[in-house]
Amino acid sequence: MKVILADDEIQVRRGLKMKANWEEEGFMIAGEASNGKEALQLVEEMKADVVITDVRMPVMDGIEFAGRCHREFPGVKVIVLSGYSDFDYVRSSLIEGVKDYLLKPVAPDELAGALRRVKEEIAAEKKKQLEADKMTRLVHTQLEEMKEQYILQLVKQDWTESAAERLHHFEMDFLANKENFVQFFTVELRSARYSVKELWLPFRMLCKEIAGTYEGACAFYDAGYASMIHFLQCSSDRNAFETSSMIKKVQTYAKKYLEAETVIGIGKQVSASELKTGYISALLAWSQSDPEEKSQVIDGTLHKEFYEFSPDLEKKAVNLIENGRMRECSMMIADLLNEAKTKSMLSFSFAAGRFLLLLESLAVKYDLDREQMNQTMWTCQQSIGELTSHEKVIEQLSDFAHSIIQRVNTVRSSPNGLSVVENVRRYIDQNFANEISLGTLADQFHINSAYLSELFKLHVGHTFSDYLAEVRMKHACALLKDRQLKVIDIAYLTGYSNSSYFSTVFKKHIGQTPAEYRKNAFNMAGGESR
Template sequence: MIKVLITDDEIQIRKGLRLKVDWEKEGFEIVEEATNGKEALEILENMDIDLVITDMRMPIIDGVELAKRCHIEFPHVKIIVLSGYSDFDYVRNSLKQGVKDYLLKPVAPDELEEALRKIRQEIKLEKNKEAELIRINQLANLHLQEMQEQYILYLVKEERLQPYIVKERLKQLKLEELLNVNTKAQFITVEIREYDDSIKLEELSFQMLCREIAKEQEGTYLFNDPSYTKMVQFLQLLDSETSTRTTQLVERIQQSITKYLKVDTVIGIGNVVSDLTEYRTGFISSLFAWSQSQLGTRSQVIDQTITREEVFFFSPDIEKKVTNAIEYADMHSFKENLHSILGGKKNHSVSSFSFSANHLLFLLGSQAKKYDIETNDIQNSIWNCQQNIWKLNSQHKVKDDLIMLAQLIMERVRHARFSNQTLIESVRNYVDLHYASEISLTTLSTIFHINSAHLSETFKHHVGKNFSDYLVKLRMEKATELLKDNQLKIIDVANLVGFSSSGYFSTVFKKHFGQTPVEFRNSITGSG
């Protein structure tokens, strides 16, 4: 119902207006009355009113002054002014103050009905437009959120992190707080245990509930790794190493999931890290903590800090050797490194073995993601391997599982590298994820170990356009999604899709679509 306020200093006029039409039938509800403009303004401050019908001549504040005030303070409110013949010109001038219509006294029922129907149609159109704008903004915000989640996953999984590019990208994605030197971070792995794998709705509900929890907590982000389909990951920012915020978040997660999904949760709390370069270790440490949980379905929280010795043991040079072995499908080198990592250290503790095994599994998953070979069988193999690390019934079983998984991934990587079409699809998927970064053929040739000239020629042959044209088209498509969000400035959109200059972005956009970003946004929102 459209809510109406009648304002007139004569009670008989107010009563008469109530009787002239069937307000409910017309879609209106008279919710309040006022005897002058001052009373009307007070009511407007405290009630949600859509339409004010006001007399012209009233004590204290008259109809024209009320219309002026409404136009400024309550611009969404529609105004109909009632007047006598002697005020005709005065009323007509008042239309400039936001008055939608005026009616001469005594008001004829058919004229009032006509005025109300015009107002109703106008309000309906405005509300439809508002609802559409809200929907568009929600979609745009969802798109930005997805970009944020993908980039956090990138921070924990990518091999090469260039500090300057990472810093700029975090600013573009409105993740500046991750750059605060006084802010530490902690990763939290959450698994729901013992649910029917065939019922995907429950898994989706789990992710949606966790996403809502993350939104409620300041400095908290959610993301998920496709390699761990039964889990979600939280990134919690901390002002100090105190565990208070983390404890509160964990309690909130467990209580909500138990209440709404009726299932148990197993939560692993990772090490507190102080720098973006430590995010990978922080993430793996949360997986390691989770892997120390006990079998069964009861809810558990595991906060098991990894010592610096255990983290240091898996040094960057060892990680690089393992990655190269997977990249070049060198099983001999992989086995040598695996036995060195998992069997070469004297007095290997259970925790250091488990952490190192988790790290190896993580590297295998990263290579699978890079070449876009995270098929169901590989994801299942990763999960089964993770389960055996978690159970740790046998170190030999864990090693055998890692070798079998490595063989499977290496076969797929080898196929990707020796099949131009598969390799280009991997490159293309990488570009689709990192289109907003400073990405070039030289960068891609380094990442995928391909000659840049050969990559350029092969990319054009399989994709149908050269790399630069493909990148521009992709960035423009992403820009059209972001431009739907009026809260983002043009320079924000430019940055988010990989342009440092809004001027150059506008030039490219107009060349691509025949209109500037501002013109495109106005055509969507109906403004301008």
């Protein structure tokens, strides 16, 4: 720790140097000053931790220095030296920022004791600061995960009425305007030297950092596509996209810092209301890459228009699968893809990719084995990318749909409805920030709402509304530890459109208002030391 000695008498400063084993105590004398003004300059230049200053000095005395230092450098600890005639007065003055008082001439043991007390206080403050920083990082990580999950939800599901508000609270207003244009590009990490697993975390952080330097851009991860990060950029001007710049950075930095190659598929520019189309077009472009361990960029913007995949078509497919109508589902897949094939090979691949995305959403909804699902997704995507395996793609999609139908039947036939309740609970855990009601969940999982209410209480031990509130409160407590988020923002991020009602529910479940909880959490984390 760095120490500044401030006294207008050089002999006093020399004496202080000799009266302590500074290095052994964990300190080093970084500079000397003959008055408070010089001491302030040294504190700033040397980034000092401690200043030992005399009371009586020319230009700026020790009392004025201590006050200025406390205001300008609140983390610096000040020890004041005083002669006998001033000592009682100075010690009783409660000067702001002063941590200890020593009587001149200073006894070595008293100086050592003061240094140790200051050292312990600094160590305690640093520990609290580390804990506070750790908490902030955890909250930031959770917020980033919520943001990624919401981007995926927008990409894979229908746009909801509350989308604009939630995008605002995630600081993604650029996506809220459906008239804006969006472009995706998909990045796969490949390496012959290291395993992708070893490089995954730094690669993911690198991509997020790059996306953060561009306006209207973000990076996100889709568990259905291993070793891949997806970029999204939004603009009100079709000609203002900086996709090529981002791609160049990704490939340059991946080679420079990770010694890895990247394969990138660039999607078509679409409106913000056509996120599914843009996302699939980027995946389709990527799927046409060579399997070699070399960096590649495949531009999907050169493709012709794709086969139209309407919302009504999706609803019909979902209805067939959830009602166990396998034969009709297989016929629909074959008819759909064969019709798309008559338009172009790329239309076939696009339609297959859209259907694969739909099947993935249903697999997640009914908790199909994650490893099985990811493997199936990857295999199907590889076949779609071959552009020549039409029958194989149709067969694989039909098999995937069949496995989901089997899972749906298992869930609905489980004893006492346990599997249904587990899926409902899982859905709540993942979508707590959305508008959720018992009725909508009952419709979604094809079960009577009153019966679902009874089953939920039986298996979970809480009513549906209490469980939903508890999940939301758990996330609200975490988000309240970030002081940059307003209470109204946290209310929206946890599924409440009214901050007053959110506060009422929070007080009921936690026993404190959001403001009280935040203040107590901040104090416990050492926030006051900042």
